[in-house]
Amino acid sequence: MTLSCIAVDDEPLALGLVCAFIEKTPFLQLVGRYSSAVEALQALITTPIDVIFLDIQMPDLTGLELARVLERSNRGAQTTRIIFTTAFDQFALDGFRVDALDYLLKPFNYEEFLRAASKARNYFELVQRPESSPVVAPQTIPIDPSDDYLFLKVEYQLVRVAYNDILYIEGLKDYVKVYRQSDTTKPLLSLTSLKTLEEKLPTKQFMRVHRSFIVALDRINAVTRNSVQIGQTMIPVSDQYKDVFGQFISRWL
Known part of the structure; x- marks a missing residue:
């Protein structure tokens, strides 16, 4: 070509x-x-x-x-x-x-x-591949909704991110920052919305606690009435999400 x-x-x-x-x-x-x-x-x-x-x-x-x-x-x-x-x-x-x-x-x-x-x-x-020629997905591309990872577009490439590596996600207008356990100093920056990611992430592992934050539930170290702590980071819990989050916390008690 x-x-x-x-x-x-x-x-x-x-x-x-x-x-x-x-x-x-x-x-x-x-x-x-x-x-x-x-x-x-x-x-x-x-x-x-x-x-x-x-x-x-x-x-x-x-x-x-x-x-x-x-x-x-x-x-x-x-x-x-x-x-x-x-x-x-x-x-x-x-x-x-x-x-x-x-x-x-x-x-x-x-x-x-x-x-x-x-x-x-x-x-x-x-x-330009003919429609009659099926495209075989590479082994690194997720094709099963039960997969334990997702792909993010980061700097013109697709980056595979395991669910269990995610600490929390911060939404910033037109893009998101994904904070990971494997690299706590440099979050992944991706041009997508927090809502789009919320729809992709498994609800048993992740919860939206604020208009600007999604947290990994198994990464929470401590909770207060208005916030959660992941590592050294305090993340606010807004009124809009307090009821759902409260139901989750009740399982700890």
Whole structure:
């Protein structure tokens, strides 16, 4: 499979490097290079493209703005996928929101570029697979609702998280932080809602105790009238969830 690509960057050196990487990769075909997102958008009107290697910080039209335009044009079909190339890591969450395929942080080397390009190839091979050819799920993908783990989208990859590794989950507007026993210093950040996770987690092991918190019941070390303690962390129990939580606590008495 060969993927048609364009590169978009207002910095000539960066643009040249990405183009050189594309031409070096056997399964990529460079069909255009543009120094502005406006030029790229005009070209995309008439030329179907599989992958755009897209800078974010550009005048007139930013890479994120171009991505939003394409997202509306694709209408869920994902006919064109984006790999961001930027020097600024603060745009990672915005990249999630426009469903970018990957996010290359400058300066990146060819190995990092090839990893992102391979992800694009794998994606298009999957979506173009004939319907008559069944897709065999890899061993790491959960296919049984009785499985004891879930997958979270974290930094453009799916991360397997065992239920018994979760301490608690904190909801923060558009994303969640999952705190784990295996790594208490760095929670997993995933672009999803607390409600979505609440629906996936087994009710015998997890309980929502606050609009912003879900706790693992077997990780609770102590309780008070208005909070629970997991390790050194105190988590509030809001009035909305006190009755259900109280029923659970009554089993301790």
